[in-house]
Amino acid sequence: MQRRYRTVSDLKENESARAISFDDPTLAGKLTAMGVLPGALIEMVRCAPFGKAYYIKVDGVRLALRTEEAATILVEL
Amino acid sequence: MSQAPEQAAIRVALVGNPNSGKSTVFNQLTGLRQKTGNFPGVTVDVKEGKIKLPSGREAMLTDFPGTYSLYPTSSDEKIVASVMTNPADLHYPRAVIYVADAINLEKHLLLLSQLIDLGLPVLLALNMADTAAEMGIKVNLAKLSDSLGVPVVFISGRTGENIQKLIVELEKLLLQAEKNPSVHPPFYRLTESEKQVVEAVRLNLGADNPYRALLLAHHADWLPFLQKQERDTLAAITETKQFQSLRAQVDETLDRYDTFSPLIQEAVQRPPVYPSTPTDRLDNVLTHRWWGPMIFFGVMLLVFMVIFYGYETTGGWVEAGMNWVIDGMGSLAHRLGGEWIANLITKGILEGFKGVLVFVPQIALLFFLVTILEEVGYLARVVFMFDKTMRRYGMNGRSIVALIGGGACAVPAIMGTRTISNWKERLITVMVTPFISCSARIPVYMVLIPVALPGAGWWTWALVFAAMYFLGMGAAFGSAWLLKKTLRTREPSYLALEMPVYRMPHWKNVWLTVWDKTTSFVSGVWKIIVVITVSLWILSSTGPGDAMLRAESAAREDAALQGLDSLRTNDLIAAYQMKDSWAGRFGSFIEPAIRPLGYDWKIGIGLISSFAAREVFNSTMYVIYSLESVGEQEEEDAADQKPFERYISLRQRMLDDRFDDTDTPVYTRATGLSLLVFYALAMQCMSTLAAVRRETGRWRWAILQFVGMGLVAYLGAWVVQQIF
Structure with a gap:
C-alpha cells in the first residue's frame, strides 16, 4: 500500500529531508528538547553496524536514534 | 553532610546541556577546591566546589547533571528539575551560571529560557568561543545579552580564557539580584488552559512564580519534595482542568524555540553551510559497519593489555616501597613499643595496606583510560554501535559504558547508570555489572593462577587471566538475559543520544576525574x-x-x-x-x-x-x-x-x-x-552492595x-x- 507520509527511518544513507511532525508525544518531548524540530533538515548518515539504530545529523548536531524512534519523526515527501 | 557554614554559603548552580563542556568549566572555576557531596533526599552524588569572588566572599558552586530541559526522562536529569522548582532545597541557587556551546547556540537555549522563566538570576557563559571563531561563527554579545535579558560572557573552558571575567560578572549578578530581583518578561506565554492550572496551583500551594506552578503540575507524580497531600491536590487540579502534560510539554518547547530563534539569528552570524568536519571523517571509520566494531575490540584489547603490563611495573614499585616501610616501621615499633606492638603494626595493619596499595596504581590507570575514552567522545559511538546487542540482553546501549567502567570498579560504573531512563534496563545493568572482572580481582588472579598451574608457562597464565575476563562477561550477559525474561515494565526505553564532536582530551579534566575517583575509592x-x-x-x-x-x-x-x-x-x-x-x-x-x-x-x-x-x-x-x-x-x-x-x-x-x-x-x-x-x-x-542499595532504592536487589x-x-x- 502506498503510504501518505515518510519517516526518518525511510531515508536512505546520505539522503536529507525536512521534519514535519512527530507521532509519539513522549518521544516528541525528548526529541524537540534535543533540537529535532519541525522544519529541521535531517540527514541520514548511516545505519548502526548491527542494525536497529541510525546515525543522523540535524542542523549540524549528531544524534543516535533507534529505528523505532526515527520512525516517529515524519518528514516531507 | 550539611554543616551550618555551608548552608550560609552563597549557592550558585552550574547548569547546561550534555556536551556543553560544563564539567570543563567547573574544573576551571574550582580546580582542586572541589569535592563530591550528596543531594539530600535523592542521594545522588554531586560535585561542589568553592569559588572566591572578587570581593573576597566565597560562593559554593554545584555542578548539576547535563540536561536539555526541565522535562526530564532519566534520574540524573530529574535532579535539575527537582532542585530548581524547590526554593527550600539546600542546593537551590541564588544565581545560575548557564554554560552553552557557542557553535550550536540555538539548541542550547531551551533550558536557559526555562530557568529565566523560573525567575532565577542567570549568567550565560558562551563556551568554546575559540572553536566558534575558527568556524567563522560571529556572535554579537551586546545584542544577545540585550535580547535574552541576561549578562553574557564569552569563555573557553579548555584554555581558561575569560574565566576570571565570568567570576566578576557572577558577583555583579549576585549583588544586583540582592538589591532588586530582576523581572524578565517570560519567554513562554501560558496558554489559556495552562493559566487556569497555574492559578489553581498558586491558590492551593502558594507557588508565586507562574512557571514554577506549571512545572509542579507537570511533575506532581515524582517531585521528591512534594507532600502526599500536595500531590493529591495537584492531581485533582490537572484532572479537573483536563491538563494534558505530554502535549503541553511539546507545545511549550516549540513555542520557546519560536521565541528565541529569531533573537539568535539576529545576534549570531554563521557560515551558510556546515563543512565536513574531522568528526565526520573519523566517524566514517569509527562507526563503519565493519571497521567500527573491529576497532572497538582492538581498543578493548589494548586497554586489557595496558592493565596487564601496567600491573607488572607499578605493582612492583609499590610492593618494594611498602616492604621498605614495613621493615622501617617494624624495627622502630619494636624499639619503642615491644614485639606485640611491632607485630600489630607490621603484620596487622601494614601487610593489609600492602595488599590494597599494590593495585591502586592499577585502578588509577583504568580510570584514566576509561576517562579518556569518554572525554574524546568515543564512548557515545560505542553506545550507538552496540545498542541493539545490549537490548537483546534487556539493557540499553548506554549500559556498555557501565560494563566497560566495571572493568575498573563497579561502584562508579553503577552510579553512572543514572543516564539510563528505563528502570528495567538500568536495573539489569546495575545487577550484572559486578560480574565484570574489576581491578580488585587482578591481584587475586595474579596469586592464584600460578598456584593453580605451577608448571605452566607464562603464556598459559596470561591466557587463563584473559579467560577470567571472558567468564565474567559471559556471566553478565547470561544473567542479564535471565533478568530480561523475568522482569516486566511498561516504561518506554530510549536511545536518543547526542554524539559529541571528537576532541582531544582536556588533561585537567582527566587528571581531576582520575584523582577524584581513585581517592574516593581508597578513602572508602x-x-x-x-x-x-x-x-x-x-x-x-x-x-x-x-x-x-x-x-x-x-x-x-x-x-x-x-x-x-x-x-x-x-x-x-x-x-x-x-x-x-x-x-x-x-x-x-x-x-x-x-x-x-x-x-x-x-x-x-x-x-x-x-x-x-x-x-x-x-x-x-x-x-x-x-x-x-x-x-x-x-x-x-x-x-x-x-x-x-x-x-x-x-x-x-x-x-x-x-x-x-x-x-x-x-x-x-x-x-x-x-x-x-x-x-x-x-x-x-561491600561497597558495591551499598551502591546497588543506593541506586535501586531497595535492599532486595542488593x-x-x-x-x-x-x-x-x-x-x-x-x-x-x-x-x-
Whole structure:
C-alpha cells in the first residue's frame, strides 16, 4: 500500500529531508528538547553496524536514534 | 553532610546541556577546591566546589547533571528539575551560571529560557568561543545579552580564557539580584488552559512564580519534595482542568524555540553551510559497519593489555616501597613499643595496606583510560554501535559504558547508570555489572593462577587471566538475559543520544576525574581494610585459654623431632597457632561447607574476609601464611620482571600447604582453578552492595545480587572442581 507520509527511518544513507511532525508525544518531548524540530533538515548518515539504530545529523548536531524512534519523526515527501 | 557554614554559603548552580563542556568549566572555576557531596533526599552524588569572588566572599558552586530541559526522562536529569522548582532545597541557587556551546547556540537555549522563566538570576557563559571563531561563527554579545535579558560572557573552558571575567560578572549578578530581583518578561506565554492550572496551583500551594506552578503540575507524580497531600491536590487540579502534560510539554518547547530563534539569528552570524568536519571523517571509520566494531575490540584489547603490563611495573614499585616501610616501621615499633606492638603494626595493619596499595596504581590507570575514552567522545559511538546487542540482553546501549567502567570498579560504573531512563534496563545493568572482572580481582588472579598451574608457562597464565575476563562477561550477559525474561515494565526505553564532536582530551579534566575517583575509592576502602586486617591478625594470634601456648610447645616438640632450624621452627609455631586460634577455629567450623569445592579452612577465612572486598584475600593470605620469615633467596626471585612472579613467596607457601586430615595438597590444579572461578563470579564487595542499595532504592536487589552471584560462583567453582 502506498503510504501518505515518510519517516526518518525511510531515508536512505546520505539522503536529507525536512521534519514535519512527530507521532509519539513522549518521544516528541525528548526529541524537540534535543533540537529535532519541525522544519529541521535531517540527514541520514548511516545505519548502526548491527542494525536497529541510525546515525543522523540535524542542523549540524549528531544524534543516535533507534529505528523505532526515527520512525516517529515524519518528514516531507 | 550539611554543616551550618555551608548552608550560609552563597549557592550558585552550574547548569547546561550534555556536551556543553560544563564539567570543563567547573574544573576551571574550582580546580582542586572541589569535592563530591550528596543531594539530600535523592542521594545522588554531586560535585561542589568553592569559588572566591572578587570581593573576597566565597560562593559554593554545584555542578548539576547535563540536561536539555526541565522535562526530564532519566534520574540524573530529574535532579535539575527537582532542585530548581524547590526554593527550600539546600542546593537551590541564588544565581545560575548557564554554560552553552557557542557553535550550536540555538539548541542550547531551551533550558536557559526555562530557568529565566523560573525567575532565577542567570549568567550565560558562551563556551568554546575559540572553536566558534575558527568556524567563522560571529556572535554579537551586546545584542544577545540585550535580547535574552541576561549578562553574557564569552569563555573557553579548555584554555581558561575569560574565566576570571565570568567570576566578576557572577558577583555583579549576585549583588544586583540582592538589591532588586530582576523581572524578565517570560519567554513562554501560558496558554489559556495552562493559566487556569497555574492559578489553581498558586491558590492551593502558594507557588508565586507562574512557571514554577506549571512545572509542579507537570511533575506532581515524582517531585521528591512534594507532600502526599500536595500531590493529591495537584492531581485533582490537572484532572479537573483536563491538563494534558505530554502535549503541553511539546507545545511549550516549540513555542520557546519560536521565541528565541529569531533573537539568535539576529545576534549570531554563521557560515551558510556546515563543512565536513574531522568528526565526520573519523566517524566514517569509527562507526563503519565493519571497521567500527573491529576497532572497538582492538581498543578493548589494548586497554586489557595496558592493565596487564601496567600491573607488572607499578605493582612492583609499590610492593618494594611498602616492604621498605614495613621493615622501617617494624624495627622502630619494636624499639619503642615491644614485639606485640611491632607485630600489630607490621603484620596487622601494614601487610593489609600492602595488599590494597599494590593495585591502586592499577585502578588509577583504568580510570584514566576509561576517562579518556569518554572525554574524546568515543564512548557515545560505542553506545550507538552496540545498542541493539545490549537490548537483546534487556539493557540499553548506554549500559556498555557501565560494563566497560566495571572493568575498573563497579561502584562508579553503577552510579553512572543514572543516564539510563528505563528502570528495567538500568536495573539489569546495575545487577550484572559486578560480574565484570574489576581491578580488585587482578591481584587475586595474579596469586592464584600460578598456584593453580605451577608448571605452566607464562603464556598459559596470561591466557587463563584473559579467560577470567571472558567468564565474567559471559556471566553478565547470561544473567542479564535471565533478568530480561523475568522482569516486566511498561516504561518506554530510549536511545536518543547526542554524539559529541571528537576532541582531544582536556588533561585537567582527566587528571581531576582520575584523582577524584581513585581517592574516593581508597578513602572508602582503607578503613574496612584496617579493621579487617587488624581484627584478623588479633583473631589469628589469640585463642581460647592457653591454646596459643600449647600450640607453641607442640610445634617446638615437632620441630625438634624433625631437626628444623630456628627460622623454620618459628614458621611451624605460627602455623600451629594459626590452626588453634579463633580464626582457625572459625575456618574449621565452615570448612564442611566449602570442602566440596576443595577448599580448606584457610581459604575459608580468606573467603569470609573477602566479603568486605576481594583484594583483602591477598592481605589475609599474607597474614595467615605469616610470611615474615621467608628467606632472602626468595625475595630476590620476586624481583623478576614478570607480573605473576611478584607473589612468589606467597605462592610457594600455598603450594606447600596440605590438608590436616588427609595430608593431600590443598592447592591442586582443580582447587586453584575452582577458587579462581569463585572469585571471578562471587559478589564480594561491600561497597558495591551499598551502591546497588543506593541506586535501586531497595535492599532486595542488593540481597538478590549477593545471593544470586554467590550461588553462581559456588556452582561454577564446584563444576570446575569436578572437571579438573
